[in-house]
Amino acid sequence: MYSVEVQHISKSYTVKKQTTPALKDISFSVKKGELFGIIGPDGAGKTSLFRILTTLLLADEGTATVEGMNVVNEYKAIRKQVGYMPGRFSLYQDLTVKENLDFFATIFNTTVDENYDLIKDIYVQIEPFADRKAGKLSGGMKQKLALSCALIHRPTVLFLDEPTTGVDAVSRKEFWEMLKRLKEQGITILVSTPYMDEAEMCDRVALIQNGSILSIDTPQQIVASFAETMLAVRSTNMLQLLNKVRESSFVENAYPSGIYHHVILKQHATAEQLEQELQAATFAGLEIKKGQPTIEDCFMQLMRI
Amino acid sequence: MRTLKFLLQKEFRQIFRDPAILRIIFMMPVMQLIILPWAADYEIKNIKLAVTDKDHSGYSKKLVSKITSSGYFQLTSYESSYNASLEKVEDDEADLILEIPASFEKQLVKEDEATLFIAGNAINGVKGNLGSAYLRSIIQDFNREVRLEWIQLPKFSPQTQIEVRSSNWFNPLMNYKYFMVPGILVLLLTMVGANLTAINIVKEKEIGTIEQINVTPVKKVHFIIAKLVPFWILGLIVLTLGLLISRLFYGILPAGGFLTIYVFAAVYLLAVLGLGLLISTYAATQQQAMLISFFLMMIFVLLGGLYTSIDSMPVWAQWITRFNPVSYFIDVMRMVVLKGSGLADIKQQFGTMALFAVVLNSWAVLNYRKRS
Numbered sequence: 001m002y003s004v005e006v007q008h009i010s011k012s013y014t015v016k017k018q019t020t021p022a023l024k025d026i027s028f029s030v031k032k033g034e035l036f037g038i039i040g041p042d043g044a045g046k047t048s049l050f051r052i053l054t055t056l057l058l059a060d061e062g063t064a065t066v067e068g069m070n071v072v073n074e075y076k077a078i079r080k081q082v083g084y085m086p087g088r089f090s091l092y093q094d095l096t097v098k099e100n101l102d103f104f105a106t107i108f109n110t111t112v113d114e115n116y117d118l119i120k121d122i123y124v125q126i127e128p129f130a131d132r133k134a135g136k137l138s139g140g141m142k143q144k145l146a147l148s149c150a151l152i153h154r155p156t157v158l159f160l161d162e163p164t165t166g167v168d169a170v171s172r173k174e175f176w177e178m179l180k181r182l183k184e185q186g187i188t189i190l191v192s193t194p195y196m197d198e199a200e201m202c203d204r205v206a207l208i209q210n211g212s213i214l215s216i217d218t219p220q221q222i223v224a225s226f227a228e229t230m231l232a233v234r235s236t237n238m239l240q241l242l243n244k245v246r247e248s249s250f251v252e253n254a255y256p257s258g259i260y261h262h263v264i265l266k267q268h269a270t271a272e273q274l275e276q277e278l279q280a281a282t283f284a285g286l287e288i289k290k291g292q293p294t295i296e297d298c299f300m301q302l303m304r305i
Numbered sequence: 306m307r308t309l310k311f312l313l314q315k316e317f318r319q320i321f322r323d324p325a326i327l328r329i330i331f332m333m334p335v336m337q338l339i340i341l342p343w344a345a346d347y348e349i350k351n352i353k354l355a356v357t358d359k360d361h362s363g364y365s366k367k368l369v370s371k372i373t374s375s376g377y378f379q380l381t382s383y384e385s386s387y388n389a390s391l392e393k394v395e396d397d398e399a400d401l402i403l404e405i406p407a408s409f410e411k412q413l414v415k416e417d418e419a420t421l422f423i424a425g426n427a428i429n430g431v432k433g434n435l436g437s438a439y440l441r442s443i444i445q446d447f448n449r450e451v452r453l454e455w456i457q458l459p460k461f462s463p464q465t466q467i468e469v470r471s472s473n474w475f476n477p478l479m480n481y482k483y484f485m486v487p488g489i490l491v492l493l494l495t496m497v498g499a500n501l502t503a504i505n506i507v508k509e510k511e512i513g514t515i516e517q518i519n520v521t522p523v524k525k526v527h528f529i530i531a532k533l534v535p536f537w538i539l540g541l542i543v544l545t546l547g548l549l550i551s552r553l554f555y556g557i558l559p560a561g562g563f564l565t566i567y568v569f570a571a572v573y574l575l576a577v578l579g580l581g582l583l584i585s586t587y588a589a590t591q592q593q594a595m596l597i598s599f600f601l602m603m604i605f606v607l608l609g610g611l612y613t614s615i616d617s618m619p620v621w622a623q624w625i626t627r628f629n630p631v632s633y634f635i636d637v638m639r640m641v642v643l644k645g646s647g648l649a650d651i652k653q654q655f656g657t658m659a660l661f662a663v664v665l666n667s668w669a670v671l672n673y674r675k676r677s
Binding site: 057075079089093094103104108149 | 307315318322378399512513514517518519521523
């Protein structure tokens with residue numbers, strides 16, 4: 001049973017007779033209770049996709065269902081069942097934390113007490129500031145409040161549009177742990193994020209770029225399907241090393257990644273061939289080892305195809 | 306209904322949480338109503354007069370002193386050549402020139418007839434026009450005095466004469482404040498209503514809160530009503546304050562009773578608020594909304610019949626005034642305040658206004674889209 005099904009969705013925006021495609025023939029399905037990540041850089045089409053699924057935007061082509069309901073015809077029923085947290089903080093900044101929560105509970109015809117168990121873990125962290133205006137909260141607190149408000153009517157599907165953008169590393173980690181606990185409650189969660197390292201937290205991810213899906217799979221499978229040989233190299237002069245590596249005839253692609261440069265070799269080239277070439281150039285403190293591909297490497301590779 | 310109650314609660318909270326806005330809503334109209342009617346005066350005073358006296362006789366002096374003692378004119382120059390006076394007009398030191406020819410007294414005595422010359426500066430048309438009219442009537446008065454001085458008029462005038470006596474109904478003393486104050490009050494009410502609602506929804510668009518509202522099952526109608534009601538109540542409070550000021554500062558007591566005013570104002574506010582909402586559903590930013598309502602306000606004021614009479618406008622402009630809610634309310638206010646009209650007398654305006662309210666609000670509801 002699928003919670004969200006998207007079939008051949010396309011959407012383009014027309015500004016001054018110039019048409020920019022935002023989504024090109026997108027199809028995927030999300031299982032019930034799955035934590036599904038949509039990962040891609042800014043402008044990939046993540047927000048447009050979320051707005052279509054939350055019935056705020058009409059797609060040009062294709063169909064999509066949420067909990068078996070069509071996003072075009074049955075939007076009223078969908079709005080009762082989904083929780084949406086937009087990328088931009090969209091609560092009333094001039095109302096207090098408690099007033100915001102109460103407000104969103106009442107417009108969904110429920111009360112905070114009724115669903116308190118669901119948001120308890122998250123809400124207790126901001127409860128000491130219940131009488132503070134939402135606009136005066138820190139970034140991480142705002143995210144927690146927004147998540148509480150999105151959950152207050154006990155939705156079956158939760159759409160989180162870039163919830164961790166602009167949030168510090170510790171809060172990001174906390175946030176993902178909160179999502180894992182929500183998943184245990186059986187809520188289907190769709191999260192979009194531009195951060196590749198967050199992919200590992202998801203059950204499955206869709207890598208999206210320029211409105212097209214590059215790959216859909218579990219993070220482990222995506223990494224495992226990385227077919228090329230990847231090396232990690234470093235020396236004391238990283239910039240010269242990168243230029244040298246890029247010039248090499250054995251190398252398909254090279255880019256900095258942390259303290260190493262990741263080097264993707266061409267199909268018939270071997271690590272030894274590159275090593276010989278680099279050693280001949282006498283780089284101080286040269287270190288070459290086999291690289292462990294991450295989602296980011298997979299993404300970079302998929303983008304090139 | 307429960308949803309509506311909480312939506313309203315939220316709107317009121319937000320309004321009361323911004324004391325600056327609240328102060329502006331109440332302080333500005335009060336201040337304007339206290340100050341503006343004293344300045345927005347139809348009567349032309351302080352007309353600068355340049356006299357070219359080529360006669361320098363007893364009668365010419367008498368005439369000039371009669372003119373200056375009327376209170377409408379300021380004698381700014383007293384020259385003996387027309388060109389010198391004209392220079393004063395060019396320097397904007399005079400609005401009117403009165404030329405008394407060299408043989409004024411002589412001709413008046415010898416031939417019972419003398420001519421005077423009046424030249425007006427028409428750059429400020431109203432001032433030039435009214436100024437020379439005042440001047441002419443003063444001269445006529447002077448003429449009569451001179452005649453009385455010379456000949457004892459018979460009891461019955463030998464010539465046939467039509468004398469016009471007028472009486473001013475509904476405003477016997479022609480106190481301009483009686484019709485200015487209600488008009489200004491209408492304008493203030495319109496500004497409070499249309500601008501605030503226009504900005505309000507756009508603000509939700511700008512901050513992004515509307516996005517969060519749109520994914521909820523909140524009904525469009527509920528959302529719009531919740532936006533209308535608070536400003537409707539605020540508008541009626543502003544009206545009450547305005548009527549209080551009219552009573553306290555200007556002694557204006559509506560001859561037709563308060564009930565008529567309130568009933569009409571209630572419907573009028575709905576129409577104006579609907580207009581504000583309509584603007585806000587089209588505008589994407591608060592600046593856009595502000596600009597649109599400013600320009601509309603300009604049309605409302607100039608084609609509202611407050612400063613210029615609608616009947617003397619060209620026909621096409623009169624048609625525009627028919628779509629101007631302000632003109633109806635100004636009309637009704639004057640009818641009720643001065644003439645003592647009751648609900649039955651204003652039912653035509655009332656019906657039109659109700660139509661405005663229905664059309665504008667339904668248009669706003671239809672145009673507000675929860676998805677794009």
